[in-house]
Amino acid sequence: VQSSGGNVTGKFGHPYGYGFLHEDINNSGDGGIYAELIQNRAFQYSPEFSVSTAHYFPINGASLSIQFLDEPLSKALPASMRVAASSNSSGKIGFKNEGYWGMAVSQQKYIGSFWVKGAYNGSFTASMQSNLTDEVFGSVEVKSKAIADEWTEHAFEIVPEKDAPNSNNTFSVTFDPASAQNGALAFNLISLFPPTYKGRKNGLRVDIAEALADMNPHFLRFPGGNMLEGLTNDTYWDWKDTLGPLKDRPGFQGVWGYQQTHGLGLMEYLEWAEDMNLQIVLAVWAGLALDGGVTPQEDLQPFIDDALNEIEFVCGPADSTWGSRRAELGHPEPFELNYVEIGNEDWLAGYPEGWDSYRQYRFQMFFDAIKAEYPDMQVIAAAATSDPAPEGETTGPNLEEGLDFSKTSGAIGDYHPYREPDELVDEFDRFDNDIGHIVGEVAATHVNGATPPRWDGPLYIYPWWIGAVGEAISLIGYERNSDRIPGAFYAPVLKNVNKFQWPITLIQFSADPNMTTRAVTWYCWSLFAHHPISDTLPTVSNSSYGPLYWGAGKDDPRNALVWKGAVYNTTNSSDVPVSVHFQGVTPGTKASLTVLTNTVGDPYAYNDPFTGVNIVNSTTREVTAGVAGAFEFSLPELSVAVLDTDPA
Numbered sequence: 001v002q003s004s005g006g007n008v009t010g011k012f013g014h015p016y017g018y019g020f021l022h023e024d025i026n027n028s029g030d031g032g033i034y035a036e037l038i039q040n041r042a043f044q045y046s047p048e049f050s051v052s053t054a055h056y057f058p059i060n061g062a063s064l065s066i067q068f069l070d071e072p073l074s075k076a077l078p079a080s081m082r083v084a085a086s087s088n089s090s091g092k093i094g095f096k097n098e099g100y101w102g103m104a105v106s107q108q109k110y111i112g113s114f115w116v117k118g119a120y121n122g123s124f125t126a127s128m129q130s131n132l133t134d135e136v137f138g139s140v141e142v143k144s145k146a147i148a149d150e151w152t153e154h155a156f157e158i159v160p161e162k163d164a165p166n167s168n169n170t171f172s173v174t175f176d177p178a179s180a181q182n183g184a185l186a187f188n189l190i191s192l193f194p195p196t197y198k199g200r201k202n203g204l205r206v207d208i209a210e211a212l213a214d215m216n217p218h219f220l221r222f223p224g225g226n227m228l229e230g231l232t233n234d235t236y237w238d239w240k241d242t243l244g245p246l247k248d249r250p251g252f253q254g255v256w257g258y259q260q261t262h263g264l265g266l267m268e269y270l271e272w273a274e275d276m277n278l279q280i281v282l283a284v285w286a287g288l289a290l291d292g293g294v295t296p297q298e299d300l301q302p303f304i305d306d307a308l309n310e311i312e313f314v315c316g317p318a319d320s321t322w323g324s325r326r327a328e329l330g331h332p333e334p335f336e337l338n339y340v341e342i343g344n345e346d347w348l349a350g351y352p353e354g355w356d357s358y359r360q361y362r363f364q365m366f367f368d369a370i371k372a373e374y375p376d377m378q379v380i381a382a383a384a385t386s387d388p389a390p391e392g393e394t395t396g397p398n399l400e401e402g403l404d405f406s407k408t409s410g411a412i413g414d415y416h417p418y419r420e421p422d423e424l425v426d427e428f429d430r431f432d433n434d435i436g437h438i439v440g441e442v443a444a445t446h447v448n449g450a451t452p453p454r455w456d457g458p459l460y461i462y463p464w465w466i467g468a469v470g471e472a473i474s475l476i477g478y479e480r481n482s483d484r485i486p487g488a489f490y491a492p493v494l495k496n497v498n499k500f501q502w503p504i505t506l507i508q509f510s511a512d513p514n515m516t517t518r519a520v521t522w523y524c525w526s527l528f529a530h531h532p533i534s535d536t537l538p539t540v541s542n543s544s545y546g547p548l549y550w551g552a553g554k555d556d557p558r559n560a561l562v563w564k565g566a567v568y569n570t571t572n573s574s575d576v577p578v579s580v581h582f583q584g585v586t587p588g589t590k591a592s593l594t595v596l597t598n599t600v601g602d603p604y605a606y607n608d609p610f611t612g613v614n615i616v617n618s619t620t621r622e623v624t625a626g627v628a629g630a631f632e633f634s635l636p637e638l639s640v641a642v643l644d645t646d647p648a
C-alpha cells in the first residue's frame with residue numbers, strides 16, 4: 001500500500017504552479033521573444049563582444065563604418081554607423097539589415113524608427129524586401145528632420161502590400177547623399193517592430209508569447225539563470241541599465257556568447273508577467289559571478305541596498321523612491337511580488353569561496369534585509385538540500401546543514417534537476433521529507449545511460465518522448481508536496497533554431513512564425529498546468545508506484561477532483577489497468593480523462609521544427625464512475641494522463 005499525505009497548497013497564497021525560467025540563451029530574448037527585428041540595432045559592445053556593423057550590408061556602394069562621435073546619441077550608446085557615398089555609389093545609398101536570421105514580412109503594421117545626425121534635406125526610404133529577389137513588400141518615404149550637429153529621431157510605419165513567401169528578407173533605409181552634408185550621415189538605434197503580444201510598445205513576439213501563454217503557466221523566473229550572475233563581477237545584469245528609453249540602455253555583455261540589447265528589460269519582464277497573469281520569481285544579484293568573482297562581505301551592502309531598490313521598483317508604492325520611477329515609466333500600480341531569490345546556483349559560482357561566503361553570511365545578509373522591509377516575502381536560496389557536486393568535487397552543497405535555516409526561518413531552496421528520464425522518475429519522492437524548494441529549473445536533458453561527462457557527449461537536440469514522461473513523473477512528485485513546493489519551472493524555455501547553446505527547450509522557433517514548435521514536453525506541462533489543484537489529497541493504493549505513478553488533489557475554485565498519472569514502462573509494453581476512487585464520489589459521476597501518448601511508438605521521437613510534425617497524440621474522453629464509485633480505465637506504456645471531474 002502506498003500513501004501520500006494531503007496538503008493545503010494555499011500556503012503560498014495560490015495553487016501549485018507550473019512555469020518557466022527565462023534568460024537570454026539560444027537568442028531566446030534578442031532574436032526571440034523580444035519582438036525587435038533589427039539585429040545590432042544600436043552598435044552595442046562590451047569587453048567580450050566588440051562593436052561592428054555586423055548584420056548590415058551596404059546599398060549602392062555605400063561605405064558603412066563605426067564611429068565614436070564627440071556627441072553620441074547618448075552616454076549609453078556611444079557608437080554609431082557612418083553611411084557615406086563611395087566612388088562606387090551613384091544615386092541613393094543606404095544599408096540593409098538581415099534581422100535575426102531573416103525576418104518575416106506580412107500584411108500588418110510595422111512600427112519603426114531610426115536616429116540620424118547630420119544635415120539632410122530630403123527624404124529617407126524605409127522598406128522591407130526579399131533578400132533573394134529584391135522584391136519590395138512594403139515601403140515608406142520618411143521626410144527628413146535631420147539637422148547639422150544634432151541627433152534627430154525619425155519614426156515611421158510600414159504596412160506591406162503582400163506577405164513575403166519566406167523569411168529571407170531584409171529591412172533597408174536609403175537616402176540621397178547629394179542632399180546630405182558632406183555626403184554622409186550617422187545612424188543609430190535603428191528599430192523595427194511587428195505587432196506585439198497584447199500591443200505593448202517594445203513588447204513580445206506574438207506567436208512565441210502565445211505558445212507560452214497557451215501552456216497556462218503560473219510562474220516566470222527571471223533574469224536567469226547564469227544571465228543574472230554575469231561573466232564577471234563588473235558585468236552582472238544590472239536592472240537599472242534596462243529601464244527607460246532604449247537610447248539610455250547600454251546593452252549587456254551576455255553570458256551565452258553574444259551581446260544583448262537590454263531591450264527586454266525589467267519593465268518588459270514585469271509586463272510580460274502581468275500580461276500572462278504570472279507570479280514572478282525575481283532573482284537579485286548576490287555579488288557572485290560566473291568567473292568565480294566574489295564580492296567580499298565588506299563590499300556587499302551597496303548590492304543589498306540595490307536589491308531592496310529593485311524590489312521597491314517592482315512592488316513599492318508609487319510615491320516611494322523607486323516606485324515613483326516605475327510610475328514615471330507608465331505603471332503607477334505596484335506589480336505583485338511574492339518571491340525573491342538571492343543569486344543563482346551560488347554553490348557553483350566561485351566554488352568553494354563563493355559557496356562558503358553564501359552559507360556563512362551572504363544569504364543571511366540579503367534575507368535579513370529583505371525580511372525587515374517585506375516580512376511576507378518568500379525568500380529563496382539559490383541552492384538545494386542536495387545539489388550535485390561541482391565538477392572535480394565529491395560532494396555537493398547541503399543547504400539544511402550548510403545554510404543553517406534556523407537563522408533564516410521560512411526561507412526555501414531552489415533545485416535544478418537536469419537529468420536523464422530514469423533519474424527524473426527517481427525524483428518522484430525527492431521532496432517527501434525535505435524542506436521547501438522551488439524546482440527553479442528542470443528538464444530531461446540526457447538520454448538514459450548517457451556517458452559522462454554528459455554535457456560533452458551526444459545530446460538530443462529537442463525534448464523527446466521518454467524524457468517528457470520521466471519529467472512528468474517528477475512533476476507529479478513535486479506537486480504532491482505542494483505544501484512546501486510552490487511550483488516547478490521548465491528551463492531554459494526558448495530556442496532560436498539558428499543559435500544552439502542549450503539543446504533542450506520547451507519551444508523552438510526561427511524568424512518564420514510557421515516554424516514555432518511546441519516540444520513534446522510542452523504538451524505534458526500544458527496538460528498538468530490546465531488542471532490546477534488547490535489541495536493535494538491523501539492517497540492509498542493496493543499497488544506500489546511503478547510503472548504507474550500518480551498523485552491526486554482537489555481544486556476548490558472549480559469544485560473539481562483531479563488525478564494525475566503517468567506510466568513509465570520501458571521493458572513491458574502492456575497497458576496498465578487503473579481504478580481511481582475518490583472518497584465521496586458516487587456511481588455515475590462523470591469525469592474527463594485526457595491521455596497523451598506518442599503517435600509513432602518511438603520513445604525517442606520528438607517534435608522537429610523542420611518537419612512541423614507533432615508526434616504527441618492527445619485524446620480526451622468522458623469516463624463514468626462505476627458501481628463502486630471508481631473510474632476504471634487503462635493507460636498505455638509511456639503515457640501521461642489527467643482525470644478531472646470538472647466538466648469545463
Ligand code: AHR
Pocket residue numbers: 023025224225226227344345416441491492502
Ligand atoms: O538553463 C540554463 C542554465 O542552467 C542556467 O543559466 C543555469 O542556472 C543552469 O545551470
